[in-house]
Amino acid sequence: MSVSVENLSVAYRSHRGDVTAVDNVSFAIADGEIMGLAGESGSGKSTIGNALVYLDPRMKTLGGKVTVDGKDLPISNNNAMRSRRMTEVSLVPQYAMSALTPTRKIGRMINDLLRSHRVKDRDQVLAELKRRLELIGLKDDVLGKYSFELSGGMRQRVTIIMSSLLNPSLLVADEVTSALDVSTQRAVGEMLLEFRDRGYIKSAIAITHDLSILAQIADSIAIMYAGRLAERAPTSVIVDNPLHPYTQALLASLPAVGVRHDQVTLTGIPGRPPSLVNPPSGCRFRERCPFAFAKCTQTPPFSEISPGHTVACWKVSDEHAAAGAGQGLSVKEQA
Amino acid sequence: MRRYLTRKIFTYLLAFFVGVTIDWGIPHLMPGDPIQGLVSRFNVGSSAAYSALYTQFAKSFGLDVPLWQQYLNFWKGVLTGDMGGSIYAPGATVTSLIFSALPYTLALLVPSILLSYVLGNRLGAAAARRKYLDNSVLPFGYLLQAMPYPWLALVIAYLFGPVWHLFPIAYGYDQGLVPHFDWAFISSLLYHWFLPFLTVFLVSLGGWAIGMRNLVIYELENDSSRYLRALGASERVVRGYAYRNASLPQLSGLALALGVVIGGNIVTEIVFNYPGLGNLIFKAISNQDFFLLQGIFIFVVFGVLIANFIIDLVFIAVDPRTRLSMQGAAA
Amino acid sequence: MSESISAAPAPEVAATGLPVGPATATGPRKRNDFLYYGLRNKKLVFGLSLELVLVLVAVIGPMLAKYPPMEITPFPLQHPGSKFWLGTDLTGYDLYSQLTSGLRTSYLVGALGAGCAALVGMALGFIAGWRGGLLDELLQLLTNIIVMIPSLVLLVVIGGYLSSKSILFEGVFIGLTTWPWVARAVRAQTFSLRSREYVDLARLSGKRPVWIVVREIAPNMASYLFLVVILLFGSSMLLAASYDFLGLGPSNTASLGWTLNQAQQSAALNYHLWWWFIPPGAVLTLMVFALLIANVGLDEVFNPKLREQ
Secondary structure, rough: OOEEEEEEEEEEEEEEEEEEEEEEEEEOOOOEEEEEEEEHHHHHHHHHHHHHOOOOOOEEEEEEEEEEEEOOOOOOHHHHHOOOOOOOOOEEEOOOOHHHOOOOOOOHHHHHHHOOOOOOOOHHHHHHHHHHHOOOOOHHHHHHOOOHHHHHHHHHHHHHHHHOOOOOOEEEEEOOOOOOHHHHHHHHHHHHHHHHHOOOOEEEEEEEEEHHHHHHOOEEEEEEEOEEEEEEEEHHHHHOOOOOHHHHHHHHHHOOOOOOOOOOOOOOOOOOOOOOOOOOOOOOOOOOOOHHHHHHHOOOEEEEEOOEEEEOHHHHHHHHHHHHHHHHHHHHOOO | OOHHHHHHHHHHHHHHHHHHHHHHHHHOOOOHHHHHHHHHHOOOOHHHHHHHHHHHHHOOOOOOOOHHHHHHHHHHHHHHHOOEEEEOOOOOOOOOOHHHHHHHHHHHHHHHHHHHHHHHHHHHHHHHHHHHHHHHHHHHHHHHHHHHHHHHHHHHHHHHHHOOOOOOOOOOOOOOOOOOOOOHHHHHHHHHHHHHHHHHHHHHHHHHHHHHHHHHHHHOOOOOHHHHOOOOOOHHHHHHHHHHHHHHHHHHHHHHHHHHHHHHHHHHHHOOOOOHHHHHHHHHOOOHHHHHHHHHHHHHHHHHHHHHHHHHHHHHHHOHHHHHHOOOOOO | OOHHHOOOOOOOOOOOOOOHHHHOOOOOOOOHHHHHHHOOOOHHHHHHHHHHHHHHHHHHHHHHHOOOOOEEOOOOOOOOOOOOOOOOOOOOHHHHOOOOOOOHHHHHHEEEEEHHHHHHHHHHHHHHHHHHHHHHHHHHHHHHHHHHOOOOHHHHHHHHHOOOOOOHHHHHHHHHHHHHHHHHHHHHHHHHHHOOOOHHHHHHHHOOOHHHHHHHHHHHHHHHHHHHHHHHHHHHHHHHHHHHOOOOOOOOOHHHHHHHHHHHHOOOOOOHHHHHHHHHHHHHHHHHHHHHHHHHHHHHOOOHHHHOO
């Protein structure tokens, strides 16, 4: 397993007390896998993605373990993490548009980063950098430019190149397509795939609220709601057979291309996500869930319904248990 | 870049125009008659003699022609450098008085501005990253900033002069010496220069340190700083980038602060009886020498505009965005 | 260079580099949030308390004086003691009386200056920021020009010709030379706020511009404006002190600058009459210092990024 996250909880300090933004989340990503992490604003997807690379000083971990390539990743220890950043885990931030400093040329920035990491044979790395720039259609005179001289799409791609330059095992891409037009979105999505295929990055987490992009580039998708994981499955399974009520509602609310308003009305999910300052007990979706029943006041465990498909929902796991029992019965009967 | 410069130059020219107009206009709009003040000094008895003297003075100061012509004459004077004769020092031209006072003022202003700017920036940047430094630099800087120039000048003069007997507190040089290019004179110059320089330096220092500290803190929380950290850059690198980014608005702040420093300079010179432009202004006010006052005003405005222009040039050299002004995008 | 940061408020108290614009102009905040942080902010509490003490001295102090400030007592050159708390000067003025009255004058001039600058600056800044276009260009030109001319020198040229010198004049003129700082800040904020969603919403629902300005824009701008005006208050006081020191201020009312002027003219330095010139400036320093510290604290309250966790 390339990346393994076990029972990770992250909170941030506020004057009203600690607010748990990520609650007991576990998942694993295989080598070469791109996992999509989707959810609404405030679901915790950005928090957990960023925490894996750079834990904001205002945040702290409440428990859990992260392993990358078999080695422990000390995400709460800033000093220990420094040498791991960019080399083992790397981040393409949500604020990529303003992430590049306005007073230094791009090439100079990259050079300074390489020197910070005490990279030997810098020339080799720089040569590789130029090759990659060419690969995605950017001329290497980009290195002599300032960030404000580049368009939004170029900036996004340059940040991805910079973040993946030292071939990290895990690349966290936070909302890399959100600020772009559709054709550039496609180009950036393809760039991620290409980089993964060529081995520039081993695995990636693509954080977004846009499921349609994930359908294109992700191998598996994890859905987060109110700080917890709701469902995780390979992309095709999520798209064709979503089990968690929240996932189903999400997919149902996506407009289909070509369908007009008078044919099908858009449905949303009524209500709002719960406040994380004082979250409700049990399943956090139960107040908006059409299938909620008495058991939902207890926190549903993240159970594996079928290989690679895990869901945190009482209805789903109960039905699955019943079906399993039923099957066992019929087999027994047949015998 | 060209657009940026043209705009700036246009603003300067306009400012100069406004400055000259204000300078000319104020005496004419104000109640009070300079000629009357002058003539009354002569204590002339008969009214006939009084009016004769009045007309004579009015003529010699060019005040007997219609207003618009006076305005044009004024411009002529400004552009040719002839600002008329001084009332307080009869016989000397305004221009000559200004030019003999100028070196002293420049000797105070230039080193103190440069030094306080550079040191203040370093101090502020250092305070931005070390908590214990911040806790002492911040209140110290604000205290300095809060001190009225005349008071600080008086306190410094008092401590270093009558109390500790370390430095002289009056005049530009030892009044017993004759201006001469020898070491005795130069050392006397420096000796007398030090305290006024220290005063102007100290008050400005506080402001720069605080300004830089705030800017650096802001930059350290910036998206670009966060990104660099996320990519594992050493804190040293991050700081260097933050400092560089913060220097730009600081530089624009320099241009804006010039007016204040000049004001402080004037007051300091008066306290130390230092023979610069500030002292000259004081003498002009005390003696109601309006022509001298007008001349100095124009000169100061001119100087400030030149200084602003120089800073603009430096800004272009330092800020890539201004240098590479994109088509249509605002700088 | 972001024009917003260069809108450093108040000349005499140089660039404090307050981050303007999007950083501070966040959406409407809860009142209790401010109060909570405000009361806990050491700088704000310290600054406000100190300032309050000084204001009290300014209000009550003169009432406790034995002699009016401008009355010549028959006891010149007295050291500070039980009879004259701050001693007397060469002429025989009661220096305690002068100090406390001078405090009052300083506060008055400071308030006048800041108030005048705020009024003019807000009006012009609003108009320029709201309308944009030519009006905005003109205002920018005007502010750039006025800012470049050194305030004290301008005041000297104006004041040098004035025959009547009153506190009112002084305050108003100081305000007229320092309003550009307010105008810049207001314009920058109006600009950035005017294109915010809630303003567009108000516009769409047909509200009149004045309503929009008052109900939507002003509250968001209030915090930053408040900060600027506080700084302007302090800088007006300092400017007035220098102005009075030059002998251009009213000579029938006691002012701190005037006392310093008298001290300097009478060679108080050489005669070691420290009680003449040290207290007035020291008190003025404290007044401005308290304002500055309170200002920093207030900025931290309004702007969470600066808060130390």
